[in-house]
Amino acid sequence: MKHRRGVLLIYSALIILILWGTSAALAQTAQALAQPVNIVLVFDASGSMAAALGGERKIDAARRAMEYVIANLPDDVPNLNVGFRIYGHEGDNSEAQRPLSCQSTNLLVPVLGVDPAALRAQTFAWEPTGWTPIALALQEAALDLDEVHAYQSCQGQAAARNVIIMVTDGEETCDGNPCQVAQSLAAANIATTVHIIGFGLTPDVAATLTCIPQNGGVYADAQDGDSLARILIDMIGQELEAQGLTFDPIALEDFEFTPLEVSGIALTPVTVERIRVTPGGMNDEGTFVPPSINVPVVTPSNLVPGQNAQATFAPGDSAGGDAASASANATATAQSLPTPTAICPLPQR
Known part of the structure; x- marks a missing residue:
């Protein structure tokens, strides 16, 4: 049980790090434009x-x-x-x-x-x-x-x-x-x-x-x-x-021009995927499996003003003590600045 609590604490810390990094990116300051x-x-x-x-x-x-x-x-x-x-x-x-x-x-x-x-x-x-x-x-x-x-x-x-x-x-x-x-x-x-x-x-x-x-x-x-x-x-x-x-x-x-190697770079039209994080735990063989974080290629890949990151955590079935079955999702969702009831969908083109 102590081990399971440790896994959950590790995982919670990972979620906090994800959200903290997102907030830090949003908090960058620079010269302001008179209009977008x-x-x-x-x-x-x-x-x-x-x-x-x-x-x-x-x-x-x-x-x-x-x-x-x-x-x-x-x-x-x-x-x-x-x-x-x-x-x-x-x-x-x-x-x-x-x-x-x-x-x-x-x-x-x-x-x-x-x-x-x-x-x-x-x-x-x-x-x-x-x-x-x-x-x-x-x-x-x-x-x-x-x-x-x-x-x-x-x-x-x-x-x-x-x-x-x-x-x-x-x-x-x-x-x-x-x-x-x-x-x-x-x-x-x-x-x-x-x-x-x-x-x-x-x-x-x-x-x-x-x-x-x-x-x-x-x-x-x-x-x-x-x-x-x-x-x-x-x-x-x-x-x-x-x-x-x-x-x-x-x-x-x-300016020094350094071309990228063309092979291995894929044409990427706009897509949006969610971030998935899976905490580890003890597997059936008794080996500890560390938590894993899948940060997909998200296009748009950066949050824009008025957009927040949110996370939810589902601990899985604790009856069998299987911490490895737990999962969590950290998802970027748009939140309206001017009116709490408005929904402002991000451009998907």
Whole structure:
């Protein structure tokens, strides 16, 4: 019986450590933004990104630029949310695979806080393969922001700056109408600023994209990885500084790029799983089994303001003295800040 109490005490301590770590993450302080800033970075994953530009593949140059952006993103600023979406990453450039490719766009990192590790891993999790569904990617990025806006409104937060920054190395090839989508975004209830970066484009192709920037957005041309990195960080920096944040990025020439090994990194669309913790005890052979904690890959992986961690513990059947059958769950649940009766579901895209 004493041993069982010891196991329960050990387990209770483990739960406390989990919740304490969560609270500590929520308690981080940093410069405050005048209003929330929600940014979706939307990258071209079509087959043409495998072509060479300035002595390297476009995809490699884009990854280098993204690494520079990630290194400069503040990850401790409340109400700064940066997500990552790609498009054209399924199928291939064949006509037979066009229907599949033209429906391919995924949000790989949710627009909830700033998660440098997730952003970095998902930047290297795919290879360029297919066609270029620009219009579809814009529509889906707008829906990403719609969900975040709904969550923030439920939380009683101030109106946010919603921003899409799209990188493309070509024109629409899936019969979509990016100009029409952009005009719809401009007329929507949620004001969304759309920036477009043409990556290694000819003037003729670039001319087909200048209709897309909306609500103060711009079209910019990048002809190599360095210029892409500078444009991306400049666009993001302007958004942050407009909200009163001091933004002082690392000089590009001082940044050391260390690519991740692509093998072993999996493409991870948004999922949410619970945390499970199982205390140990004596097994049938009389051997002590230590407690185990399974912390799954939770996407969104970080709690946001107004979200608490809760834990419940079920000791199992004590009649047989089998402490190993006990279990507990630590679960992240959203709690509304402004009104106790409101339910504010987290964005699940």
